[in-house]
Amino acid sequence: MPGQSYTKEIHEFWNTVKASFIPKLSETAVDLWFGELEILSFQDASEENNNSEFSLTMGIPSEFKFKIIQDKYLKEIENAFLNLLGLNVRVNLVYTGSPVSAETLSSTVIGIPLNQKKEEPEPKKESGLPDYNFEYTFENFIVGSTNKFAQAACVAVANHPAENYNPLFIYGNSGLGKTHLMYATINRMKQNNPKVKIIYTKGEDFTNQMISCLANKTMDDFRDKYRKCDVLLIDDIQFIAGKTSTQEEFFHTFNALFEEKKQIILTSDRPPRDIKTLEDRLTSRFEWGLLADIEPPDLELRIAIIKKKAEQVNVAIPDEVLTFLGENLRSNIRQIEGAIKKLGALSFLSGKEITMELAKECISELLGGAEPVSVTVEKIFGAVCRKYGVSKESITGSKRNKDIASARHISIYLIRELTEMSYPSIAKIFERDHSTIISSCNLIATNILKDPMFSAEINDLKKEITG
Numbered sequence: 001m002p003g004q005s006y007t008k009e010i011h012e013f014w015n016t017v018k019a020s021f022i023p024k025l026s027e028t029a030v031d032l033w034f035g036e037l038e039i040l041s042f043q044d045a046s047e048e049n050n051n052s053e054f055s056l057t058m059g060i061p062s063e064f065k066f067k068i069i070q071d072k073y074l075k076e077i078e079n080a081f082l083n084l085l086g087l088n089v090r091v092n093l094v095y096t097g098s099p100v101s102a103e104t105l106s107s108t109v110i111g112i113p114l115n116q117k118k119e120e121p122e123p124k125k126e127s128g129l130p131d132y133n134f135e136y137t138f139e140n141f142i143v144g145s146t147n148k149f150a151q152a153a154c155v156a157v158a159n160h161p162a163e164n165y166n167p168l169f170i171y172g173n174s175g176l177g178k179t180h181l182m183y184a185t186i187n188r189m190k191q192n193n194p195k196v197k198i199i200y201t202k203g204e205d206f207t208n209q210m211i212s213c214l215a216n217k218t219m220d221d222f223r224d225k226y227r228k229c230d231v232l233l234i235d236d237i238q239f240i241a242g243k244t245s246t247q248e249e250f251f252h253t254f255n256a257l258f259e260e261k262k263q264i265i266l267t268s269d270r271p272p273r274d275i276k277t278l279e280d281r282l283t284s285r286f287e288w289g290l291l292a293d294i295e296p297p298d299l300e301l302r303i304a305i306i307k308k309k310a311e312q313v314n315v316a317i318p319d320e321v322l323t324f325l326g327e328n329l330r331s332n333i334r335q336i337e338g339a340i341k342k343l344g345a346l347s348f349l350s351g352k353e354i355t356m357e358l359a360k361e362c363i364s365e366l367l368g369g370a371e372p373v374s375v376t377v378e379k380i381f382g383a384v385c386r387k388y389g390v391s392k393e394s395i396t397g398s399k400r401n402k403d404i405a406s407a408r409h410i411s412i413y414l415i416r417e418l419t420e421m422s423y424p425s426i427a428k429i430f431e432r433d434h435s436t437i438i439s440s441c442n443l444i445a446t447n448i449l450k451d452p453m454f455s456a457e458i459n460d461l462k463k464e465i466t467g
Contacts, residue, residue: 009348010042010056013087016341017080033069036060040094053088056081061097069093084338085345086362136183142308144301147177150292154181157263158188161196161231165290167254167264171271172294175334178267182233185265189231199229203239207246214245227256230263237266237286242277254285264289297333299420302326305336315344321359327373327421328363339363373419377429379465380414387461396430410458412437413444418465 014037021030040057060066070093081089138158143151150170157168170178182200189196201209206226213222226232232253240246257264268275271293272286297305303326310317317325329336343362347354381392388407395408408430415426416437423434430437448455 009344010039013081013085013345014039016084017077020080020084021076033065033073036062036065037069038096053090055092056089057092057094059094059096061095063095063097066093066095084341086342087345136180137187138184140308140312141177141180141184142301142305144297144304146295146297146301150178150181150294153290153292154185154265155188157265158185159192161189161263162261166258166261167266167286167289169266169268169272169286169289169291170294171268171291173269173296176294176296177333178294179235182235182265182267186231186233196231197229198231198233199226200233200235203234203236206234206250207240207243210246210249223253226253229257231265232257232262233265235267236269238268238270238275238278240278241275247279247282251279251282251285254282258285258288296330299326299422302329302336305333306340309337309340310344315340315347315354317343317354321354321356323422323425324356324359325363327419327425330420373421376419376465377415377421380411380418383461383464384411384414409440409444410461412440413458414461414465416441418462 018030018034021034025033038059040059041055042057043055060069074091074093078089078091081087081091138151138155141151150172153165153168154170157165170181172178186198186200189198210219210222213219240250254264266286271291272278272283275283303322306317306322306325306329310322325336325339329339339362343354343359346358346362352358381395384390384395384407385392388403388410390404390407394404395411397404412426412430415421415429416423423437426437427434444458448458
C-alpha cells in the first residue's frame with residue numbers, strides 16, 4: 001500500500017511534478033522554491049474522505065518559502081499531480097525550521113536579507129541551456145520510418161556543422177520529437193567541441209528579446225549575441241511570421257551567420273512555403289539548405305517508444321498491453337509519455353500488475369475525445385455489412401463464398417488502414433493466422449491500383465467510416 005514513507009515511487013512522482021514547472025518558472029526558480037521541500041509521508045486518505053484521495057505531507061525549513069509556496073503554489077502542485085499522473089493528492093505543507101521574526105522576514109527578498117550584500121549573479125549562458133541535457137540525446141531518440149531522415153540529418157550536422165546542410169529546417173506537428181533532436185544536436189556538438197558557442201531560443205522569445213532591446217536601446221548587444229555565435233537554433237520559427245520588424249532583424253542575422261559559415265537550425269510545425277505571412281526572402285533562405293520532415297509515428301514506432309519510455313521509469317508492461325497502447329495512442333509522443341506515467345502511478349497505487357483493464361482505464365481520459373480503435377473497428381464492420389449485405393458473423397466466420405470472402409478482405413484492409421492495428425491483433429478478430437491478414441491487405445491494395453471503380457468504392461467506405 002502506498003502509505004509507506006520515503007518510497008522510491010513517490011519521489012519519482014514528485015520529481016515529475018517539479019519538472020512540469022520548469023517551462024513556466026525556469027529550472028533555477030524551481031530549484032529555488034521547491035529544492036528544499038522534503039517528503040515526510042504519503043498516505044491513503046480515501047477512507048476518511050470516501051473517495052480516491054491521497055495525502056502528501058511535505059516539509060520545508062524556510063519560513064519565507066513556506067509562506068510563498070502555501071499561498072501561491074500549493075494548489076498548482078495538487079493540480080499537477082492530478083493532470084500529469086491522475087492522482088488526486090491533497091498536499092499538506094509543514095514548516096520544519098526555527099521560527100523567523102516578522103522583522104527578519106519583512107527585510108528578506110527571496111531568502112536574502114536586505115542588509116547583506118547580494119552576490120553578483122553568474123553571467124547568463126548564451127545558449128539558455130545547460131551544458132548537457134542527457135534526457136534528450138541521439139542515443140535515447142527512438143528511430144523509425146517516420147523520423148529517421150530528420151534524425152540522420154541532425155547527426156550529420158552535429159558532427160560536421162555548416163558543411164553540408166545549412167540551414168537545416170525540421171518541420172512536423174507538435175510532440176513528435178523536433179525539440180528532442182535540437183537538444184541532442186546541442187549535446188553532440190558540445191561533446192565534440194566544448195568551446196563551441198551555441199545559442200538556442202524559441203521564435204517567440206527571439207521576438208520578445210528584440211522588443212525589449214529596442215525599448216532599452218541595447219540593439220547592439222542583441223545583434224552581438226545572435227550574430228557572433230557558432231550555431232544558432234530557433235525552435236518554432238513560425239512565430240516570427242507576420243512580425244515585420246522581427247523578420248527584418250532575423251533576415252540580417254541569418255545572412256550574417258550564413259556568410260560566416262555558421263550553422264543555423266530551425267524547426268516549425270509546417271514547411272516554409274506553408275507559413276503564412278512569412279516574407280518571401282525568408283522562405284527562400286529557409287529552403288537553401290535541407291528540409292527534413294517528421295511524421296506521426298507509425299504503429300511499430302509507437303510500440304517501440306512505449307516500451308522504451310516504460311523501461312526508463314521502471315514500468316513493466318505486458319506485450320498485449322503494449323500493442324493495445326500503440327494502437328490507441330496515435331496523437332504524439334507527449335501523449336504516450338503521459339500515458340506511461342499515469343499507468344505506472346495507477347499500478348503502484350492499486351498494488352496491481354498492469355493489465356488490459358488497467359490500461360483501458362488509464363487511456364480513457366488521455367484520448368481526449370479521440371475515437372478508440374475498438375469503436376473504429378465496429379464502424380468498419382457496420383459500413384461493410386450495409387454495403388455488401390452480409391452479417392458481421394459471416395465476415396468473421398468460416399464461410400468462403402465469393403461475396404463473403406470479398407467483404408472479409410475489404411474489412412481486414414480497412415481495419416489495417418484506418419486503425420494501424422498489428423497483423424496479429426487483426427488476426428485475433430477474424431480467428432485466422434496473421435499471414436492470412438497480410439494476404440488480404442495485399443489483395444485489396446493490388447485491386448485498388450488495377451481498378452479505379454473499386455478504388456472509388458473503397459474511398460467512399462473510408463469517408464463513411466471516418467465521417
